[in-house]
Amino acid sequence: MIQTSDRFRDHxxxxxxxxxxxxxxxxxxxLLQTRRKQVIDEYAEYGEARKRAQAIKEHTxxxxxxxxxxxxxxxxxxxxxxxxxxxxQEARRIVSEICVAAGAKTATRxxxxxxxxxxxxxxxxxxxxxxxxxDLAEHIIQLADDPPSHIVMPAMHKTHEQVAxxxxxxxxxxxxxxxxxxxxxxxxRELRQKFLNxxxxxxxxxxxxxxxxxxxxxxxxxNSELTCTPPxxxxxxxxxxxxxxxxxxxxxxxxxxxxxxxxxxxTQYTTFYNGPKRQGDADGPEAYHIVLVDNHRTEMLGSxxxxxxxxxxxGACMNHCPVYAAVGGxxxxxxxxxxxxxxxxxxxxxxxxxxxxxxxxxxxGRCKEVCPVNxxxxxxxxxxxxxxxxxxxxxxxxxxxxxxxxFLAKRPRLxxxxxxxxxxxxxxxxxxxxxxxxxxxxxxxxxxxxxxxxEKGSFMQQYNASLHATRNRK
Ligand code: SF4
Numbered sequence: 007m008i009q010t011s012d013r014f015r016d017h018x019x020x021x022x023x024x025x026x027x028x029x030x031x032x033x034x035x036x037l038l039q040t041r042r043k044q045v046i047d048e049y050a051e052y053g054e055a056r057k058r059a060q061a062i063k064e065h066t067x068x069x070x071x072x073x074x075x076x077x078x079x080x081x082x083x084x085x086x087x088x089x090x091x092x093x094x095q096e097a098r099r100i101v102s103e104i105c106v107a108a109g110a111k112t113a114t115r116x117x118x119x120x121x122x123x124x125x126x127x128x129x130x131x132x133x134x135x136x137x138x139x140x141d142l143a144e145h146i147i148q149l150a151d152d153p154p155s156h157i158v159m160p161a162m163h164k165t166h167e168q169v170a171x172x173x174x175x176x177x178x179x180x181x182x183x184x185x186x187x188x189x190x191x192x193x194x195r196e197l198r199q200k201f202l203n204x205x206x207x208x209x210x211x212x213x214x215x216x217x218x219x220x221x222x223x224x225x226x227x228x229n230s231e232l233t234c235t236p237p238x239x240x241x242x243x244x245x246x247x248x249x250x251x252x253x254x255x256x257x258x259x260x261x262x263x264x265x266x267x268x269x270x271x272x273t274q275y276t277t278f279y280n281g282p283k284r285q286g287d288a289d290g291p292e293a294y295h296i297v298l299v300d301n302h303r304t305e306m307l308g309s310x311x312x313x314x315x316x317x318x319x320x321g322a323c324m325n326h327c328p329v330y331a332a333v334g335g336x337x338x339x340x341x342x343x344x345x346x347x348x349x350x351x352x353x354x355x356x357x358x359x360x361x362x363x364x365x366x367x368x369x370x371g372r373c374k375e376v377c378p379v380n381x382x383x384x385x386x387x388x389x390x391x392x393x394x395x396x397x398x399x400x401x402x403x404x405x406x407x408x409x410x411x412x413f414l415a416k417r418p419r420l421x422x423x424x425x426x427x428x429x430x431x432x433x434x435x436x437x438x439x440x441x442x443x444x445x446x447x448x449x450x451x452x453x454x455x456x457x458x459x460x461e462k463g464s465f466m467q468q469y470n471a472s473l474h475a476t477r478n479r480k
Pocket of ligand 1: 139266317318319320321322323324346373376377379380381416
């Protein structure tokens with residue numbers, strides 16, 4: 007469920023001293039960045055597809071009521087039972103009641119961030135149902151009793167060496183070796199029978215198609231199909247912003263999603279669910295429920311937070327964020343980490359509850375650059391900071407520091423004089439050393455890294471000197 011960032015600073019301090027976390031994050035984010043770049047470079051229509059995706063989402067959000075009604079009518083005609091949940095509590099109650107009515111003892115679950123947001127685990131525990139996570143990464147974190155640390159790769163914080171130790175410890179039969187294929191085989195052995203015996207299967211949906219009433223999931227492991235088909239009841243919990251008008255529109259997003267998320271042209275499995283088992287079908291659930299969740303989404307419509315509803319949860323913004331790469335997802339203390347989470351968490355909880363998150367950003371703009379639906383995350387974070395300022399939320403020290411900076415920034419000569427003196431002072435403090443390990447009054451800057459000794463003179467002084475030298479040469 008959405009939490010708050012009230013312990014963000016403590017979490018960051020802990021994350022920065024976690025060597026395993028550093029290894030895990032560097033391995034994975036680096037690989038994802040390289041793969042994404044490669045497939046985007048090879049996708050000649052990327053720019054056009056991105057514009058089209060943004061336009062489709064904007065159009066759908068502008069007519070959300072119309073498309074939601076269309077979806078409900080078509081899904082109902084397909085045999086689904088459609089439920090509406092305004093809040094996470096309502097969504098949990100609906101899921102619990104369906105499980106109780108089905109007499110369920112076990113439920114398999116395929117990863118969905120909406121499920122985390124509304125607290126599916128709590129709903130199942132209320133209904134006395136054993137929860138079985140089926141995504142490999144979710145299986146890992148369920149064994150480790152960790153929350154997800156990334157929206158696409160929930161176990162990104164774990165190295166494969168840590169996973170091997172975990173499987174040795176928790177699996178009924180230990181893995182044959184610590185090689186990755188044997189670890190995957192061990193998880194498959196552990197989960198296979200549970201898939202077949204589950205009473206209820208719970209999934210999210212990457213997209214909802216208004217004109218057919220279908221829900222769509224994309225996975226790489228085939229666990230969605232195994233979760234949604236064998237049990238007698240299938241429950242889909244999904245945010246209302248996942249709607250697209252038709253199949254052609256969904257195909258635009260399917261091309262963008264896998265490229266942005268994992269650097270692949272397409273995912274291994276894309277499945278369209280169109281209702282319960284029909285006469286003559288070989289398999290499928292007897293009952294099919296769709297729980298459409300609002301949870302503050304309609305409040306975001308028409309506000310400066312509306313662009314966030316375009317998000318297709320690809321995770322590219324976190325894979326390219328230097329703050330996420332340094333501290334990992336758990337530090338954010340919320341279901342949605344990284345740049346998109348720093349915007350979404352205050353919207354789903356409150357600006358006060360998540361007050362550190364909009365400030366956990368260098369505003370370097372990479373998140374917007376890689377976002378497949380062009381969400382202006384840096385602008386939105388800046389707006390949230392301005393709102394925090396108006397609501398008097400920053401601390402006195404932050405206000406005083408920003409006030410002093412604002413005073414100087416409006417007086418360029420004074421600004422250059424003071425920053426020049428500051429640089430000079432730091433060079434003197436470095437006293438011939440190339441790296442600074444201690445700093446008076448600013449110990450936080452060098453607590454977890456060394457500061458290189460600054461070059462002689464400020465950037466502007468160096469720039470003016472080089473301009474002058476170029477002119478003299480001409
Ligand atoms: S904000 Fe953009 S990049 Fe980040 S998860 Fe959402 S769609 Fe992907």
